[in-house]
Structure formats: C-alpha cells, structure tokens
C-alpha cells in the first residue's frame with residue numbers, strides 16, 4: 001500500500017514485519033526489535049500492559065468512514081484502539097505518536113495488518129511532511145485524539161500521575177523538551193501563576209505559584225507526590241477530584257507545548273487532506289476545544305466581515321465545511337463504562353470538493 005520513498009525523514013521510523021516498503025530505516029535506532037521492547041530508552045513502562053479504552057470509537061468510525069481504498073492518518077496512535085477499528089474497516093493507516101513507548105506497543109498490536117500500516121515517531125505538528133512523503137496524493141481522513149493515554153498516566157515513572165510516586169517528568173517524548181521538574185524549579189513565580197491560570201484554570205494560581213517558589217528554595221521538587229502534596233496544602237481538599245489536578249494538567253500542557261502543537265497541526269491539515277477528506281478532533285480541555293472550534297469556523301466561512309469594512313470580503317482560507325455545528329459527546333452508556341469520555345468533545349470538518357459552492 002505504501003510505496004518506498006527516497007527521502008529519509010529524521011525521526012524514528014519503521015514498518016511492520018512483512019511490509020514491502022523501505023520504511024525500515026530507523027535513524028538512531030539499531031534494529032526494529034529494540035524499538036519494540038518498551039524499555040527505558042523508549043520511555044519504558046517495565047512491561048506494564050497497555051490499557052487504554054478509545055473514546056467514542058463508534059462516532060469516530062461513523063464520521064471518518066474508513067474503508068477499502070482509503071488512507072487515514074491517526075496522528076495520536078496511543079494504544080491503537082481507534083487505529084485497529086480503522087484497519088478493520090479496510091482502510092490503510094498512517095500512525096503517528098511522539099511517544100516511542102506508545103508507538104512500540106501499537107506496532108505490536110498492528111503487526112497483523114502488515115504493509116497497510118506505516119508508523120512514525122513524530123509530533124503531529126510535523127505531520128504535513130510525513131503525510132506527504134508517505135501518501136503524496138493526500139489522505140482521506142485525519143484523527144487527533146488529544147492528551148495522554150491511560151497507559152501514560154498509569155506508568156508512575158513517566159511522571160504524569162499525581163497519585164503515584166515518580167520523577168517529575170511528564171514529557172510524552174522523553175528525548176525532547178523540558179521536564180516538569182525544570183519548569184517547577186526554574187520558572188519564575190509570575191510565569192508559573194500564568195500557566196496554572198491559563199492552562200489549568202486554577203483559581204488559586206498565584207497562591208500555588210508562591211508556595212512552590214518558597215518551598216523549592218529549601219528543597220527542589222523532584223517527584224510527583226511531593227509536588228502534589230505542596231499544591232494540595234494550598235488548595236485544600238474538596239470533592240472527589242484531586243486538588244492538584246489542574247496544576248498537573250497545566251504542567252503537562254506546558255511541558256509538551258500542547259496548544260502550540262495543536263495549532264500547527266490544525267494549520268497543516270487542509271494541505272494533507274484530499275477533497276472530501278475529513279478531520280476528526282477529540283479534545284478534553286476547553287481551551288483545546290475552543291481552538292478547534294475557531295479553526296473550523298475560520299476555514300468554513302465563505303466570507304469574513306469586520307465592523308470597520310464597508311462590506312464583507314471573501315475568505316481566502318475558505319476550504320472546509322463543518323460536518324457538525326455542535327461537538328459530538330459520548331453517550332451516557334459510554335461515560336458509565338469509560339469515565340474518561342465524560343469531558344470528551346468530538347468536532348469534525350470536511351474538505352470542500354473542487355467546484356462545490
């Protein structure tokens with residue numbers, strides 16, 4: 001399905017056993033089996049089984065409508081829950097994940113689909129180059145299922161969990177960017193308060209930042225429970241949600257530059273999709289949902305009007321139609337079985353067909 005490509009991409013890349021392509025180039029990795037191992041180098045998980053229940057799988061398949069002859073780019077492969085359903089429907093799959101550990105688990109799970117699958121360890125902000133290289137004619141669908149997987153949360157050593165002791169890391173790609181410990185121990189108080197407020201919507205953002213800065217002078221933060229405890233003392237315990245949840249979320253979003261990467265990926269999506277191709281984005285955070293909503297709106301309006309203009313002007317970015325005006329949410333039954341789906345919002349847009357009005 002995926003043809004050999006002459007251009008090497010500077011990232012870990014491999015194709016599955018039995019694949020007829022030359023994607024078995026793995027710069028920086030000696031052999032594919034190493035990539036399959038889920039060891040320390042891969043952001044290891046000490047053999048923890050990969051548990052992640054895909055959110056709104058029925059709805060994703062309904063709107064992306066994968067089938068024979070189609071290629072879907074899953075830009076957040078994770079445990080390959082959605083990807084498996086896409087392949088079962090007969091489509092080919094390009095799978096991306098910036099987390100090498102997720103990718104190695106997904107590779108094992110998708111092994112049986114052979115050369116219908118091409119996988120890359122890549123941030124989805126760079127999906128345009130990879131997508132064009134693997135599938136120059138464009139893809140029929142793009143899936144973005146944002147945030148972290150349950151598996152990443154379950155691995156204490158990744159540092160995402162505020163309930164299990166681990167190093168304050170939180171990087172989805174363990175080879176890139178700053179760790180949460182660096183942010184917490186080195187950023188100034190105003191900046192910390194800003195991210196807690198903007199990304200975590202934490203009402204006590206300034207008090208939390210102040211407390212962190214006073215404590216780190218005595219002893220820098222190194223592990224998750226230490227930070228969770230310091231934050232909880234300021235916020236106080238109320239209800240079932242852990243008091244440090246919003247601060248941890250803000251740190252994770254900062255460390256992984258989640259808003260910037262989402263923006264870059266959305267901007268590149270229209271250039272990757274074929275006419276009639278669809279993009280489906282699942283968000284779990286109001287800021288992300290707002291960004292997706294605004295992006296789809298900005299690409300689906302034939303005209304733009306501003307109060308200072310004498311008349312509306314045609315929109316040079318007009319290239320999509322929104323498939324649903326309102327976000328799709330999980331059915332009560334799914335929320336009962338998979339509480340993670342409670343806050344999920346799915347938005348879908350479709351590329352206009354050439355000549356369509």
Ligand SMILES: C[S@@+](CC[C@H](N)C(=O)[O-])C[C@H]1O[C@@H](n2cnc3c(N)ncnc32)[C@H](O)[C@@H]1O
Pocket residue numbers: 052053054055075076077078079080081082083096097098099102122123124125145146147148149172261262
């Ligand atoms: C919610 S999980 C996806 C689960 C997947 N849909 C499934 O059914 O198993 C999100 C995954 O996306 C990855 N991810 C998040 N942000 C990313 C980015 N900017 N680029 C590439 N992968 C990303 C994470 O590492 C994680 O494995």
